[in-house]
Amino acid sequence: MAVWAAVGNRRCLTATDAPGLSPGQALADAQAILPDLILADADPDGDAAILERLALWALRFTPLSAVDGEDGLMLDTTGVEALFGGEAALLAAVLESFASGGYRVLAAIAGTPGCAAALARSGAAPQVLPAGQELNSLARLPLGALRLSQDLVHNLGRLGLRQVGDVLRQPRGPLARRFGRPLLDALDDATGARPRPIQPVRPPPVFSAIRHLLEPIVTRPAIDHVLENLLEELCQAMEHAGEGARRLVLRGFRVDRVVQEVSIGTGAASHAASHLFKLFREAVGELEPDLGFERMVLEATATEPVARTQAEMARGGDGTAASPGALPELLDRTRQRIPISRPQPLSSHWPEYAAVPTDPYLAPDIPKDWGQEMRPLRLLRTPLAMTVESAASDGAPVRLQCGGRVYRVLAALGPERLKPEWWGEDLNRPIRDYYRIQTAEGPRLWICRLREAGAAPRWFLHGELA
Amino acid sequence: MSASDAVLRDLRASLARIERGTGGDATLPPISLTPPIDDHLPGGGLARGALHEVQASDLGAGLALCTLILSRTDGPVLWISAHAEGVWAPGLHALGLRADRLLQASYRQPADGLWTMEEALRSPALGGAVLQMDRLDMTASRRLQLAAEGSPRVGLLLRNVAEHGPSSAVSRWRVASLADAAAHHAGGWTCFAAAPDGQAAGMSAGMKVRWRSRRPPSQNTREPPLPGPVPALPPSGPAATPAS
Numbered sequence: 001m002a003v004w005a006a007v008g009n010r011r012c013l014t015a016t017d018a019p020g021l022s023p024g025q026a027l028a029d030a031q032a033i034l035p036d037l038i039l040a041d042a043d044p045d046g047d048a049a050i051l052e053r054l055a056l057w058a059l060r061f062t063p064l065s066a067v068d069g070e071d072g073l074m075l076d077t078t079g080v081e082a083l084f085g086g087e088a089a090l091l092a093a094v095l096e097s098f099a100s101g102g103y104r105v106l107a108a109i110a111g112t113p114g115c116a117a118a119l120a121r122s123g124a125a126p127q128v129l130p131a132g133q134e135l136n137s138l139a140r141l142p143l144g145a146l147r148l149s150q151d152l153v154h155n156l157g158r159l160g161l162r163q164v165g166d167v168l169r170q171p172r173g174p175l176a177r178r179f180g181r182p183l184l185d186a187l188d189d190a191t192g193a194r195p196r197p198i199q200p201v202r203p204p205p206v207f208s209a210i211r212h213l214l215e216p217i218v219t220r221p222a223i224d225h226v227l228e229n230l231l232e233e234l235c236q237a238m239e240h241a242g243e244g245a246r247r248l249v250l251r252g253f254r255v256d257r258v259v260q261e262v263s264i265g266t267g268a269a270s271h272a273a274s275h276l277f278k279l280f281r282e283a284v285g286e287l288e289p290d291l292g293f294e295r296m297v298l299e300a301t302a303t304e305p306v307a308r309t310q311a312e313m314a315r316g317g318d319g320t321a322a323s324p325g326a327l328p329e330l331l332d333r334t335r336q337r338i339p340i341s342r343p344q345p346l347s348s349h350w351p352e353y354a355a356v357p358t359d360p361y362l363a364p365d366i367p368k369d370w371g372q373e374m375r376p377l378r379l380l381r382t383p384l385a386m387t388v389e390s391a392a393s394d395g396a397p398v399r400l401q402c403g404g405r406v407y408r409v410l411a412a413l414g415p416e417r418l419k420p421e422w423w424g425e426d427l428n429r430p431i432r433d434y435y436r437i438q439t440a441e442g443p444r445l446w447i448c449r450l451r452e453a454g455a456a457p458r459w460f461l462h463g464e465l466a
Numbered sequence: 467m468s469a470s471d472a473v474l475r476d477l478r479a480s481l482a483r484i485e486r487g488t489g490g491d492a493t494l495p496p497i498s499l500t501p502p503i504d505d506h507l508p509g510g511g512l513a514r515g516a517l518h519e520v521q522a523s524d525l526g527a528g529l530a531l532c533t534l535i536l537s538r539t540d541g542p543v544l545w546i547s548a549h550a551e552g553v554w555a556p557g558l559h560a561l562g563l564r565a566d567r568l569l570q571a572s573y574r575q576p577a578d579g580l581w582t583m584e585e586a587l588r589s590p591a592l593g594g595a596v597l598q599m600d601r602l603d604m605t606a607s608r609r610l611q612l613a614a615e616g617s618p619r620v621g622l623l624l625r626n627v628a629e630h631g632p633s634s635a636v637s638r639w640r641v642a643s644l645a646d647a648a649a650h651h652a653g654g655w656t657c658f659a660a661a662p663d664g665q666a667a668g669m670s671a672g673m674k675v676r677w678r679s680r681r682p683p684s685q686n687t688r689e690p691p692l693p694g695p696v697p698a699l700p701p702s703g704p705a706a707t708p709a710s
Contacts, residue, residue, distance in 0.1 A: 370559045443643050466526045466557070
């Protein structure tokens with residue numbers, strides 16, 4: 001079996017497990033050597049996605065897990081080996097874990113990231129390098145382990161430099177002149193002369209709680225129970241630190257090496273476990289346990305300080321006052337099911353732009369001129385076209401017909417004229433005349449007449465007054 | 467006689483405790499609308515911790531009564547309406563419900579609207595909530611009533627009068643707009659006829675309510691009542707007269 005991709009105008013193998021073939025070989029050669037070779041197109045995006053998934057999975061060993069290149073994972077195990085009973089045991093645990101998931105991996109533990117990566121890529125048996133041995137063991141590795149380009153390795157080979165140690169013994173100046181930066185960068189990286197930061201696949205959380213499960217859990221009650229425990233632990237830690245969660249991520253590690261994530265956000269920082277649990281009620285439904293979760297992790301990925309408030313000792317007044325502190329909790333909960341907004345006034349006198357729905361957590365500033373004029377309690381989203389009879393050609397209406405209903409006008413107030421805003425973009429809008437109509441039938445209507453140049457005025461029902 | 471009365475009273479009290487689960491709570495002061503109406507309501511006002519139903523002949527009048535009731539509560543209010551049927555904040559503001567107290571929710575499925583209303587009535591954050599929903603069954607309204615019970619909040623259920631069915635609201639109000647040319651010409655007046663019925667309201671005849679709405683609500687509520695028929699428009703303040 002082999003995977004191939006087109007490199008320039010050549011078709012090369014990118015990976016193979018067939019004996020006698022190697023990556024980089026021309027596809028035609030490979031087919032000549034092994035006529036019944038099974039071929040597959042390379043899928044770099046798919047590979048990257050799987051690698052990221054595995055990096056997520058590897059978060060079970062250390063909070064600092066990163067994708068390394070196109071074919072590797074880098075785990076920073078500083079300080080975590082004690083949890084597994086030593087580095088050798090940790091390495092064995094990692095290998096066993098990937099093997100049981102169906103992945104064959106090469107691994108190494110070393111003092112510097114570059115050295116570990118080179119050791120793992122050299123194809124040697126999994127090993128834990130004792131401290132201080134990095135340079136010695138690197139020197140014996142073939143140059144191919146440094147992830148240099150094929151041409152570079154070939155050119156170095158023509159000079160008789162086949163092992164990392166051969167190159168390390170050369171003076172740097174001539175090497176740099178002849179082979180450029182990539183070679184020196186790779187060498188510095190491997191020896192640890194230039195430290196390289198790890199870009200973790202997920203930033204390590206400040207607050208997190210973990211549950212290892214003896215038996216994989218599948219059912220909703222079981223997941224809820226675990227979540228409750230996790231929340232309790234996390235909220236206690238956050239409360240102790242005076243912080244509240246703005247964003248929480250629940251990660252379920254599935255038996256088949258898939259990690260499932262759901263997250264919730266809050267409008268105001270909170271460390272109330274019962275409230276956060278309610279928010280997860282909808283989100284947990286999206287988890288697919290499949291064969292079951294064997295480990296669940298809850299992390300607070302965004303936190304903010306919470307202002308501690310004095311618990312209310314006695315309710316002041318007659319007990320009818322609302323407690324606005326509870327509003328963010330209500331909004332967090334209800335907004336998961338239906339949209340909730342506050343009206344935000346805009347500086348426009350067109351009724352349709354007067355108030356736009358906005359973030360419900362912030363109270364808007366109300367302009368002073370609101371409340372000066374009677375305004376409809378309900379504004380039609382799409383104004384209804386209506387037929388209107390007026391006494392005079394430009395006068396107030398006397399009879400309205402709208403949607404099959406006829407209204408006699410008892411009294412009309414108006415017109416209130418709205419002209420296009422000269423500072424706005426819609427200068428070409430027609431002028432509107434609004435009338436407040438008291439119909440003889442009872443309802444009060446807010447109707448408007450559009451004045452367009454060179455056309456008969458058109459009438460619309462725009463709102464219902466009280 | 468007196469002994470059996472005492473027994474009956476005890477029994478009623480314990481039944482009320484069992485039914486509502488609010489035994490021992492001091493009763494909350496009711497919401498005062500305007501004295502002529504309050505006089506007809508048990509407890510001297512609209513009961514808190516209860517669901518009230520407003521059956522509107524036309525939407526404007528129903529929205530107006532809901533707004534006027536909510537403008538007499540404290541704290542934010544949640545207005546839940548079907549999608550694309552929301553209220554308009556400037557109009558509510560002009561009628562006395564400040565726009566910075568208003569939270570609007572819109573539901574597409576009735577179940578979502580009912581759930582949100584229940585959550586709102588249970589939350590101490592709000593002063594009250596309105597649900598605009600024409601069709602709901604007895605179970606749903608009972609749930610809402612139970613959610614409001616024992617709290618200082620008021621729940622309003624705004625329905626079309628043509629769609630009304632049974633509900634467990636504590637009081638029911640039928641409102642319709644009133645064609646009043648004089649009031650309309652004066653500007654700033656809201657007129658509607660309200661007829662409370664149901665077990666809580668002892669008023670059989672309807673009331674004509676005229677509402678002066680240009681002033682801030684804090685002043686509006688303290689206006690002295692204007693008893694009797696109102697031939698000419700009073701200078702300001704709410705006025706309610708029995709319909710003749």
